[in-house]
Amino acid sequence: MVDGINSWQPLSEPVAAAMRQVPRHLFVPDASLEEAYSNSTVVTRRDQDGIATSSSTGPGLMGAMLDQLQLRPGMPVLEIGAGTGYNAALLAALVGPAGHVTAVEITPEVADDARAALTAAGVTNAEIVCGDGEYGHRPNAPYDRIIATAGAWELPQSWGDQLAEGGVLVAPLRIKGLTRSVALTRDPSGVWRSHSALNCGFMPIRGRGAMPERNIRLAEDLTVRFDDGQDVDADELRRVASPPGEVRWSRVLIDRPLDLLDLYLAELDGFCRVLASASVTERGLIEPVAGWGSMGAATRQALGYLTKRTSLDNQYLDELGVCAYGPAAASMLDQLTERVDRWRRTREAIAGVRIEIHPPGRGEVADALMTVEKRHSRVVVRPRQESERRAPQPG
Ligand SMILES: C[S@@+](CC[C@H](N)C(=O)[O-])C[C@H]1O[C@@H](n2cnc3c(N)ncnc32)[C@H](O)[C@@H]1O
Numbered sequence: 104m105v106d107g108i109n110s111w112q113p114l115s116e117p118v119a120a121a122m123r124q125v126p127r128h129l130f131v132p133d134a135s136l137e138e139a140y141s142n143s144t145v146v147t148r149r150d151q152d153g154i155a156t157s158s159s160t161g162p163g164l165m166g167a168m169l170d171q172l173q174l175r176p177g178m179p180v181l182e183i184g185a186g187t188g189y190n191a192a193l194l195a196a197l198v199g200p201a202g203h204v205t206a207v208e209i210t211p212e213v214a215d216d217a218r219a220a221l222t223a224a225g226v227t228n229a230e231i232v233c234g235d236g237e238y239g240h241r242p243n244a245p246y247d248r249i250i251a252t253a254g255a256w257e258l259p260q261s262w263g264d265q266l267a268e269g270g271v272l273v274a275p276l277r278i279k280g281l282t283r284s285v286a287l288t289r290d291p292s293g294v295w296r297s298h299s300a301l302n303c304g305f306m307p308i309r310g311r312g313a314m315p316e317r318n319i320r321l322a323e324d325l326t327v328r329f330d331d332g333q334d335v336d337a338d339e340l341r342r343v344a345s346p347p348g349e350v351r352w353s354r355v356l357i358d359r360p361l362d363l364l365d366l367y368l369a370e371l372d373g374f375c376r377v378l379a380s381a382s383v384t385e386r387g388l389i390e391p392v393a394g395w396g397s398m399g400a401a402t403r404q405a406l407g408y409l410t411k412r413t414s415l416d417n418q419y420l421d422e423l424g425v426c427a428y429g430p431a432a433a434s435m436l437d438q439l440t441e442r443v444d445r446w447r448r449t450r451e452a453i454a455g456v457r458i459e460i461h462p463p464g465r466g467e468v469a470d471a472l473m474t475v476e477k478r479h480s481r482v483v484v485r486p487r488q489e490s491e492r493r494a495p496q497p498g
Pocket of ligand 1: 253
């Protein structure tokens, strides 16, 4: 498993060593050995609707997040979302016998299973606490490192309070439905600044800090998902989302990830994830850009999203397109095309993003790609230029 991950995404030596040491199958006892040692998420609990509520995160992503955390032996660490306990065991291996891991899990049975797995694996420097991670775990604070392994809509005050000065916090932060695992440090003025940001997906945090996403199911194979409290009428959307749609091709080849384009799209009114399987084409709808669906936008008058076809110029690559349905399809196509065009013009120069979390009412930044108001903070996403790629990172 570790060799496989290393072949496409090199892990640091300590993280790779921890992964070789901790037997993942003890933490996912219902999975086959093959599944336990593949680079995939293993779902361990689902709710009555079949939605996953607990899992062992894919080891490749977990390893990348552990590298973002910059752990050293002897550190006290807090994890929010203990799940199976596998990551707590990796953290325990990384901080060694002089360090300590406190992992908070909201579901009592999940916490019990994680405790049993840690015992079976012989881990003695990690403890599972059952509770809502919104409050951290004050008795063992301060922590040199805090890592959340469930999607946070906003950073709770307690995480900042319980992090030691100069400490690093890694959390999958939800920004208008896009999730980035950000490694953050806080400056003296109270602003959190990222020194790395990875594209990822996580189940949302539950409990007091929950901010449910809104799912509008338009058909068996088509759901539109909104985050950050966007308001759209479900019946209107159902009327709008019917064939035939209109397509506009861009001549832009899909030769790199679409992460930056997603951020440009996220500024649109009605930004959403269109969760659609390829089978929607059998009902006359247009193929979404990815296997899970596509990023898009939905308003009272139009539904639009990204699509693709085999390039006419290069049979090995796909060409990006935009499609839209409804009375305002033409204007939706214009807006989507403008974003694709901006992505085409800037994608060579922008190497990634910096994410900042400011106290409420602050954080007016001239070069922001996006500014999102949360309940108690303002999230600012800024471009990281290609020319900065080799600049030293803080933290
Ligand atoms: C993706 S799983 C975590 C994977 C885990 N780190 C592992 O190694 O297996 C997310 C976990 O977060 C838990 N969770 C969700 N909201 C929480 C909260 N507010 N406090 C603590 N745990 C929470 C869920 O019950 C679930 O077990």
